[in-house]
Amino acid sequence: MLSLTYSYRIYPDLAQEARMLTWMEQCRRVYNYALAERRDWIASRKCAVNACNIKQEYIISADTLYPDYYKQQNALSLAKKNLSDLQDVQSQVLQDALKRLDKAFKFRQERGFGFPRFKKVGQYRSFVFPQFKSHPVVGSDVANLVTGWQIKLPKIGAVRINLHRPLPDGFEVKQVRVVCKASGWYTQLILSCDISVPVLQPHGESIGIDLGLLNFLATSSGKLIARPKFFIQLQSKLKWLQRQLKDKVKGSNNYKKAQKQIAKLHEHIHNTRREFHFLTAHQLCDGVGMIFAEDLNLTNLCRGMLAKHCLDAGWGRFLEILGWVCKKRGVYFAKVDPKGTSQTCPNCGTHTGKKELLERVHNCSFCGYITDRDVAAAIVVEQRGLTAVGQTVMLPVEVDRLGVPVKQEVRKSNLGKPTL
Numbered sequence: 001m002l003s004l005t006y007s008y009r010i011y012p013d014l015a016q017e018a019r020m021l022t023w024m025e026q027c028r029r030v031y032n033y034a035l036a037e038r039r040d041w042i043a044s045r046k047c048a049v050n051a052c053n054i055k056q057e058y059i060i061s062a063d064t065l066y067p068d069y070y071k072q073q074n075a076l077s078l079a080k081k082n083l084s085d086l087q088d089v090q091s092q093v094l095q096d097a098l099k100r101l102d103k104a105f106k107f108r109q110e111r112g113f114g115f116p117r118f119k120k121v122g123q124y125r126s127f128v129f130p131q132f133k134s135h136p137v138v139g140s141d142v143a144n145l146v147t148g149w150q151i152k153l154p155k156i157g158a159v160r161i162n163l164h165r166p167l168p169d170g171f172e173v174k175q176v177r178v179v180c181k182a183s184g185w186y187t188q189l190i191l192s193c194d195i196s197v198p199v200l201q202p203h204g205e206s207i208g209i210d211l212g213l214l215n216f217l218a219t220s221s222g223k224l225i226a227r228p229k230f231f232i233q234l235q236s237k238l239k240w241l242q243r244q245l246k247d248k249v250k251g252s253n254n255y256k257k258a259q260k261q262i263a264k265l266h267e268h269i270h271n272t273r274r275e276f277h278f279l280t281a282h283q284l285c286d287g288v289g290m291i292f293a294e295d296l297n298l299t300n301l302c303r304g305m306l307a308k309h310c311l312d313a314g315w316g317r318f319l320e321i322l323g324w325v326c327k328k329r330g331v332y333f334a335k336v337d338p339k340g341t342s343q344t345c346p347n348c349g350t351h352t353g354k355k356e357l358l359e360r361v362h363n364c365s366f367c368g369y370i371t372d373r374d375v376a377a378a379i380v381v382e383q384r385g386l387t388a389v390g391q392t393v394m395l396p397v398e399v400d401r402l403g404v405p406v407k408q409e410v411r412k413s414n415l416g417k418p419t420l
Contacts (some may be wrong), residue, residue: 003174006167010151010178012185018157019088020127020178020185026089027097028074028124034101038068048133069102070196090155096128126179129154143209145173151187153178159187167191182263200332202389204289208382210341210374211294211315213306216280216361218374220382225280230273231312238265277318281325291331292385293319294338336384345369346379 012020026313044060065071073095080086086094132145145151146167150158153176171191179186208220216227241262248255284291298316319335322345326333345352345362347369352362362369362376371379383393 002193002195002197004168004171006165006191008151008164010185010187011162011163012156016156016159017185020180023089023093023127024124024180025121026085027094027127028119028121030086030094031097031101031124032118034067034072034098035118037072038101038105039069039336068096069335072098088155090129092130093127096130097124099130126177127180127415129176132173132176141344145176145205151176161187168193170195182260200327200330202332202391203292205287206290206292206382206386206391207284207288208292208378208380208385209284210378210381211296211313211318212374213309213313215374216313218372218378219284220375222372222375224372224374227313228272228276229309229312230269230276231308234265234269238262241265252372258396273312273314274317274321277314277321278325280318281322282329283307284322285325285329287332290385290389291322291326291333292381293322293333293335294341294381295335296338332389334385334388336381336388340380341377341380341384342373344380346371346376346383 041060041064047413067075076086076094076098080091080094094104100230101116108114108116146163147158149160149163151161152158165191168191173189174192175190177188177190179188206220209252210218213227215224218224241258243257245255245262248258296315298310301315302310324331325331340351342355343352344350345364345367347364348367350364350366352364352366355362360373362371362373364370386393
């Protein structure tokens with residue numbers, strides 16, 4: 001099963017926009033009510049009976065079961081019969097709000113932290129139609145859904161859409177998500193097709209990449225790509241807008257206008273960074289069959305004095321985009337162990353010791369191999385990737401341990417050290 005997501009700009013009229021905003025507000029209230037119900041149940045069972053708080057303790061009957069997704073869904077059906085505000089919202093849209101909360105709790109259980117928080121007014125910015133009845137795409141139209149210049153949404157009606165690219169043939173529309181951004185309204189069509197995607201096998205030329213801050217990345221072929229400072233360049237403008245916001249009366253029209261300007265600037269930064277990631281990923285895939293990257297612990301890297309610069313580079317998102325582009329273009333992509341890549345000589349495999357951040361040149365005292373530090377790390381990444389897929393590795397400079405040039409192939413071990 002192959003799934004794709006196509007995003008399009010939509011232009012609802014005033015009545016449709018007001019209705020969609022009302023739907024989002026109702027979904028936010030359902031989300032917060034369900035979250036409060038779960039929090040109260042958990043809080044009533046935090047401590048033993050003989051160790052309750054001296055002042056007060058919220059207690060729920062011991063017979064009350066945990067309010068999971070299915071119990072809250074049944075309660076929502078009863079609430080819709082009594083509350084007129086909920087009756088206007090499409091039923092599956094409200095159920096998706098409960099499903100979103102259930103996913104948040106499951107994700108917290110997996111990683112062990114990050115309790116879901118209540119959403120303030122304006123923080124719930126999308127809703128989903130989980131099931132959409134449609135037929136396979138023929139040309140650029142979807143029967144009963146997209147007709148050239150408009151999209152038909154349940155209980156909302158026909159909305160103008162900018163169909164800037166045709167939908168792929170043979171795909172079915174499974175879900176439709178409506179998103180409210182600072183720049184306007186968008187719809188995301190989740191398409192699926194029942195086809196088998198072959199697993200890519202290692203083939204062709206290979207490159208390794210090393211991510212950094214001085215240069216966004218370096219390749220094993222010696223290419224360096226500069227890092228655009230998306231957030232840093234516009235930080236002064238963002239500070240100015242935030243100072244303007246501070247002087248406005250909270251809740252006034254001018255306050256909301258200033259908020260929208262800040263949101264548009266953040267969206268512009270996100271869009272430029274995303275475009276750079278896609279262009280760089282396609283550039284790396286030109287003329288190669290394998291790409292290897294480090295399996296970095298990005299959570300730890302984004303802490304400390306360089307946290308702002310690491311987050312501005314967006315390494316995690318870039319690796320996700322690179323993996324998707326490689327799959328689309330038939331390039332094998334894999335991650336390798338990042339331990340000691342900058343401390344290993346790519347020519348002789350000697351451990352050169354820890355380098356300071358200001359030391360940008362790799363100079364091996366054992367074999368005399370000199371190159372850029374990031375390029376050397378990228379070569380080590382490529383060697384480890386080729387070793388993992390069982391291919392033969394060629395040394396960048398063919399010398400023996402005494403520095404005498406030779407012509408031979410070397411099989412690298414998992415630690416990047418050669419076996420002669």
